[in-house]
Amino acid sequence: FPQDHIRNFAIIAHIDHGKSTLADRIMEMTSTVSDRESTAQQLDDLAVEKAHGVTVKSKAVRNYYIDDQHDEYQYNLIDTPGHVDFNYEVSRSLSATDGVLLVVDATKGVQAQTVANFRLAKEAGLTIIPIINKIDNQMADIQKTTEQLLELEPTFQTDQILHISAKSGLGVDQVLLAIRDQIPAPAGDIQAPLTALVFDSKFDPYKGVIAQVRIMEGQLSAQTKQVFMASQVASTNKEVGVFTPEPQALQTLRAGDVGYLVTGVKNPDSIKIGDTVTNEIMPAKQPLPGYQEVEPMVYAGLYPKDTDYKEFKTAIEKLALNDAAFHYEPEQSEALGMGFRGGFLGIFHLQIIRERLMTEFGINVLTTMPNSTFKITLKNQNEPVYVENPIQFPDWSKISLVEEPYVHAKITLPNEMLNDIMRLAESRRGILEDLDTLGSMVVATYLMPISEIAYDFFNELKSVSHGFATLSTESADYNYSDLVKLEIAIDYANIDALTIITHRLKAERIAQNMVTKLRDLVPRKLQAMPVQAIVEGRVIARENIPPLRKVAAKGTKVSKKQQQLRRSGQAKVDIELPQAVFDAILDLG
Ligand code: GDP
Numbered sequence: 001f002p003q004d005h006i007r008n009f010a011i012i013a014h015i016d017h018g019k020s021t022l023a024d025r026i027m028e029m030t031s032t033v034s035d036r037e038s039t040a041q042q043l044d045d046l047a048v049e050k051a052h053g054v055t056v057k058s059k060a061v062r063n064y065y066i067d068d069q070h071d072e073y074q075y076n077l078i079d080t081p082g083h084v085d086f087n088y089e090v091s092r093s094l095s096a097t098d099g100v101l102l103v104v105d106a107t108k109g110v111q112a113q114t115v116a117n118f119r120l121a122k123e124a125g126l127t128i129i130p131i132i133n134k135i136d137n138q139m140a141d142i143q144k145t146t147e148q149l150l151e152l153e154p155t156f157q158t159d160q161i162l163h164i165s166a167k168s169g170l171g172v173d174q175v176l177l178a179i180r181d182q183i184p185a186p187a188g189d190i191q192a193p194l195t196a197l198v199f200d201s202k203f204d205p206y207k208g209v210i211a212q213v214r215i216m217e218g219q220l221s222a223q224t225k226q227v228f229m230a231s232q233v234a235s236t237n238k239e240v241g242v243f244t245p246e247p248q249a250l251q252t253l254r255a256g257d258v259g260y261l262v263t264g265v266k267n268p269d270s271i272k273i274g275d276t277v278t279n280e281i282m283p284a285k286q287p288l289p290g291y292q293e294v295e296p297m298v299y300a301g302l303y304p305k306d307t308d309y310k311e312f313k314t315a316i317e318k319l320a321l322n323d324a325a326f327h328y329e330p331e332q333s334e335a336l337g338m339g340f341r342g343g344f345l346g347i348f349h350l351q352i353i354r355e356r357l358m359t360e361f362g363i364n365v366l367t368t369m370p371n372s373t374f375k376i377t378l379k380n381q382n383e384p385v386y387v388e389n390p391i392q393f394p395d396w397s398k399i400s401l402v403e404e405p406y407v408h409a410k411i412t413l414p415n416e417m418l419n420d421i422m423r424l425a426e427s428r429r430g431i432l433e434d435l436d437t438l439g440s441m442v443v444a445t446y447l448m449p450i451s452e453i454a455y456d457f458f459n460e461l462k463s464v465s466h467g468f469a470t471l472s473t474e475s476a477d478y479n480y481s482d483l484v485k486l487e488i489a490i491d492y493a494n495i496d497a498l499t500i501i502t503h504r505l506k507a508e509r510i511a512q513n514m515v516t517k518l519r520d521l522v523p524r525k526l527q528a529m530p531v532q533a534i535v536e537g538r539v540i541a542r543e544n545i546p547p548l549r550k551v552a553a554k555g556t557k558v559s560k561k562q563q564q565l566r567r568s569g570q571a572k573v574d575i576e577l578p579q580a581v582f583d584a585i586l587d588l589g
């Protein structure tokens with residue numbers, strides 16, 4: 001296929017503005033998907049994406065477009081995820097494209113995610129085609145939406161903005177022409193040494209690691225001896241091809257093409273998204289720019305409920321291959337046994353991993369309270385230690401300084417909601433750094449601890465702003481925080497999996513909440529059991545779990561003797577902790 005007849009593009013939009021519907025229409029109007037095969041929303045194929053109504057994984061589909069001159073073009077449509085937790089994936093899929101369709105719902109106008117996605121595309125230097133969608137809807141306000149688009153990008157021309165109904169297909173032919181006329185054909189020399197950007201990968205039980213790539217320079221065929229430059233893994237390519245959206249094998253992928261590789265690599269651990277593939281015999285001198293290890297924001301324990309550890313481990317490895325932002329390492333808990341400490345981009349990401357373990361692997365996992373990394377300087381020591389697991393948080397008497405990671409949280413929101421959002425950010429220890437207006441929208445940047453963002457901040461932001469605000473974060477340095485370790489003892493035995501690190505000012509309220517919830521949720525025993533919350537050696541909250549039935553007239557009182565026995569001996573934990581316990585604690589905020 002001649003390179004000047006190839007276009008690589010993505011669709012970006014605020015959620016529900018019609019990205020998937022437009023993608024379906026484009027696939028229908030090119031020869032990709034026949035009407036008969038066409039089911040709603042072809043690209044969202046993971047069960048979890050359906051459940052959340054968002055696209056989690058990026059994916060590329062090759063389409064063939066025959067234009068008004070009967071010329072045939074190859075249109076590679078690269079799908080991008082729609083949720084804020086996955087902004088890093090949006091950037092990465094965008095780096096495989098040369099242009100984007102910016103879709104705005106005429107009944108809603110420019111919304112926060114429109115702005116955030118627009119920025120990412122602009123930063124990546126891509127051609128942007130503005131499109132107003134849902135013009136068939138009675139509530140459509142094309143005039144106002146146009147004004148908002150011009151505020152967003154003053155260089156847009158009014159007559160350049162396309163008006164469509166992705167639902168009926170009205171105006172979509174103009175979109176197909178605009179892609180041909182405005183988005184540049186990919187550059188890249190077919191004869192140059194191979195460089196291919198891995199923008200997605202997944203594990204197939206029979207074929208091993210399958211990577212999705214954009215070929216920047218050179219070419220790649222089955223049997224090519226290839227090297228993944230960042231991970232230093234070499235293999236012989238088994239197959240190259242494209243998604244149409246069904247996988248279709250090809251002889252060769254060339255500069256400008258987007259497609260998949262059956263890498264011949266069996267270890268799901270060894271290939272990273274963002275890596276550069278080159279040819280072992282004629283290697284490129286430099287990997288492609290922009291390879292960035294994604295740093296997790298929060299960590300939580302993951303423990304299998306009724307699956308054996310080995311099977312669980314295999315599932316975790318496969319998931320990590322498919323999701324570069326998910327990190328893990330083995331961890332052990334007295335209360336929960338063998339498991340993993342997972343690293344995540346946020347709580348939503350943690351939920352997605354949990355659901356994917358369930359739907360794709362049939363594994364029910366128990367997750368502990370998430371936290372960020374702590375940087376701790378001990379007394380009489382210069383080098384700080386980094387702790388990701390609250391259990392390893394040192395004794396308070398040994399600590400001279402505790403710091404935690406902060407982020408610059410950029411919140412994009414409609415003007416009139418500023419007061420409410422400011423109140424919310426300040427309650428989460430946010431410090432206002434910058435305030436910027438963008439037409440009817442405001443961009444407020446706060447310096448905030450990651451831990452405050454991790455606990456449901458995004459959901460609260462959504463509810464306070466009725467879905468109108470978006471959040472993007474950029475990491476900042478570690479900063480001092482007055483954090484304390486809050487431990488829970490049930491029947492005088494310390495329950496390691498319930499240890500959390502919290503701000504001193506919030507400790508008492510959280511402790512009271514925790515013991516109350518544990519009193520109600522921990523399965524009862526024959527004897528009454530005290531639940532204590534302990535900070536720096538002091539019990540700051542306490543409740544009793546009542547006995548199954550009244551044992552003695554004394555009711556729920558724990559006997560002195562039993563108490564001493566527990567205290568002196570190595571109190572054993574034999575308490576079952578249902579997920580409800582952890583869920584209840586997660587709610588504490
Ligand atoms: P996405 O979240 O951006 O992928 O949005 P979807 O494509 O899933 O569309 C969200 C909703 O808007 C769905 O109920 C669509 O049927 C509806 N929708 C999409 N395009 C149009 C359109 O042109 N007109 C009307 N009336 N509804 C549309």
Ligand code: MG
Pocket residue numbers: 019020021044053054055082
């Ligand atoms: Mg969608």
